[in-house]
Amino acid sequence: MREFMHYITNAFYGATGWSEDNSYKDLNATSRELIDFPLPRGLRLTLSSLATPHFATSYQLGSVGVVDGSISYLHSSVPLAAVPARSDEIPLAALLRSYRRLHELGSRERQWFWSTGEPTVPVPPRTPDNDKSSLLYGRLYLPQSLLEGLVVKRFGSELQIQVSAVSEQTLRNGGTMLGLVQYDKGKYGVEGLASTDGGLLGVRGLYNFGGDSSPSKINPQAGSKSDVGEKEGIYGRFSAGGELYYGTLNKSGGMSLGMRFATLPTHRGTPLTATVTVNPLMGNINTSYAVLARDYCSLATKMEFNVYSYESDWAVGMELWSNRRPAGFVLGADPNRQQEPEPQPQPQSQSQLEEAKAPRKKERSFQAKLEWRLDDPESELESVKPIDKSTPAKKKEEYLGVLKARLDQNLRVGLLWEGRAKSLIFSLGTGVDLHRLDEPFRSLGLEIQYSS
């Protein structure tokens, strides 16, 4: 679950039209989120509020043995009034969805959260102000007295500077600071960074080719449907990049090269993302493959191999969405609510077919007991279907929870059940070690988030 402040920050990026697609550090964000999602530990309670379109606050109270907490404030120069901030309105996908889709390079009106086919809320028209927009964020952890600060400043439509800092007593020199300059040209993106810690300097960049970034990108854009439909091929974009770091104080460095292929929203087949990263210095090769098999199901695998030490690792991850209210999760969530950015004939027909079956089954099973109730959702569904394409936002609300699971080479399982109950967004997670069946649960955590 993304924290509220993270959500708002993403909303800021969306509002200012900044895309993170061209950041090399997010090259494999999809598989990372599907497989390496963080598990909550202990109990954590978050109260947040977007008090004004420019100002957000968040208070967090946690208990893992000891009670701790944090207070955070955020100020955005761009009004975020259009952003749904109430926890019963926030689209779950924005908070919970792991699979991340690329956005069209051409469009500056990007949705500010990932993986939803269309923005639920129209992005405010860009004005010259946006090019000077800024975001200030501060967070104080207690009782550690750790202070985090972040400043994001846009200079024009292609340049953005971020400065983040941490202040804590135990750190050397009392804290560290990281400066990040991001330049996004659409076709390519470059970042430069400098850290006060160890005098680290870094450069990383990403270059796109193929797909919509090819010279004839206008054409596929316009005629993508026809083209893709004709070719039946996979329509996507290649991105290649690299990073280079050097610590001026400790005289150490590192580098890596990476490549990604991801389908574009206009692709009518199954969305997928594949990445390869290579660290030539350390001999590490990492590959990942993620696929959005259905709108309610995403799968990912990751494999890692080191040519020097012959160490290898693999992991698989999965994400399943459910539209059932109760905690009971059923694999076969209603496919009828499957939502594709571009309506496709085949899925559509399938869904329709199943649609017809599923409701009937339901009717029968529940009829005896709750006749009248069954009718309501039924009718709702019926009514929704026609509207399906026109109001995707409503459709999304059908999903009430998501189950994420991962399994790695050491037979460690991570389970995460997230969803919305009333107006609370909860996240319940546990880590299971199958090697130690006598005490399999290594961790257990619950996060509850409420925002207004």
Added chain:
Amino acid sequence: MAFNFNWSPLTADAGFYERARDLLTTALNKSPKPPIIVDDIFVTEFNLGSVPPDLEILEIGDLAEDRFRGIFKMCYSGDAFLTLKTRVQANPLNTYLSAKPGFTSPQPLAAASSLTIPLQITLSEIKLSAFIIVVFSKQKGLTLVFRNDPLESLKVSSTFDSIQFVRDYLQRTIEGKLRDLMMEELPAIIHRLSLQLWCPDQIIKDGEEDKEVDEHAVNPLATPPLDAVDAHGHTVYPIAISELSLDPGSETNPLYSQQNVHQLGSLVDTQGTSSLFTSDIRNVMFRAWAMPSERPDSNSPPAATPSLVRSASQSGSAHTYTFSDSGSQDASNLPSRPSLVSMNSATTAGLSLGSGRHTKAGRKKKMRVVNLRKPSSEPSSSEIDDCASEGGSSSMAPMSEPNLPATIPEQPEEGPSMASGSNVNKTRFPSDVSQQRRPSIRPEQTKVSDSPIPSIEINSEPIDSQSATQREPASSDTKAEWRRSRPQFDTQSVILEQAWIMKMAGEIARRVYDEKNRNPAFWAERDDCPPPAYEAN
């Protein structure tokens, strides 16, 4: 005071290194490791080497059978070595990130991917210099504390010796960790070990020995290898034989077989009943409680015979092979002691039992020590000694003896010689033979031995054996008495008891003689000594 502490026996116990390795492994993995070490640390090789550390006693605060407190100074520069195996992170960026807050992390995509490399580290040329405070009590185990940082220097060699940076880092890190280990972990380990050793069942060694061992994280002594140790020990630790050894003897009781205990019981009974029957006890070496006698006379050289007996008894204890405090006191005696060590208890057995019960005891070379005497017997014996040395007033002294191991009489000196002689012979004398010879012997040498006998009887019946050996002291009041008594014995037996006693004494004397015969040289020495002693008295 001096400690003799045996380094090589540590290796005699096959399981020792294995156990030590396990202990070290757990200790090393206990504290959080630096990020560069990504795996557990395993101790693959461990050797204490052959060079023992130098121990210097700075202060003994408290000393008793069951407790000890002292301060030592330890210096070590030997050939011990230790090999560790673990895996380290070779990507500097990875370790760089691990210690930084995530919020300002540059979040590299793959540049921080890990590369772990197996690493083998050998620690050698360890130089230690420390003040060690040792507190021991039987109930609470052993507590050992380093008063200062014990690690002076050590050499770290590893897989990465060719890379200067890595080598320096390892050297630094390991030194730091080792310091922690010594200052914090080691005392805990030793304490746990000592509890293990002492709580379950008593161990033959004296507490101090254990401490010594423990200081070096070694506890092998606790276990059976004693026998083997003996073999080593005898050469090394002549000094060891005094009271301390005796004390352990009492502890060994549990080792005795039931049968033997019964027979011992009957043996004791016979003394009360004047029965001549002596039961046959197998695999046991008898040791008279004579020892206490030694100390009283602190100054006066004891009679030849008594010394003999005692020495013998001491020797018996000697197989415990460790050092004893008494040794230190008797610094002067030390030279002679070596022989003591070697001396076998066999002779003693013969002598002490001398009351004549059984000759067989003498035969066994078994190392086990049997205390025939009950505690009560000690005083009496000591009395006797005292009398001998000081004219009978010394009953007090004996009492003190048991309590104060520290006081060690000179007698041991003579003892050693005797003992050595006996030892050489591996004395066994069939009683028959000895008896036959005995008559001849008596006249000359036995004076000492004979004379005591009568007195003994009078003093304490139950303790015949001891008394027998040491009668002389008791009787010593006047030489004349001795002589007289002896003559009496020969010519006429006034009292039946006396007669019996005499007989016993005779037996003892006989044995002594046998030995003498076998070892003329030995006897010669001894002869020289005794006369003066008597005279002094």
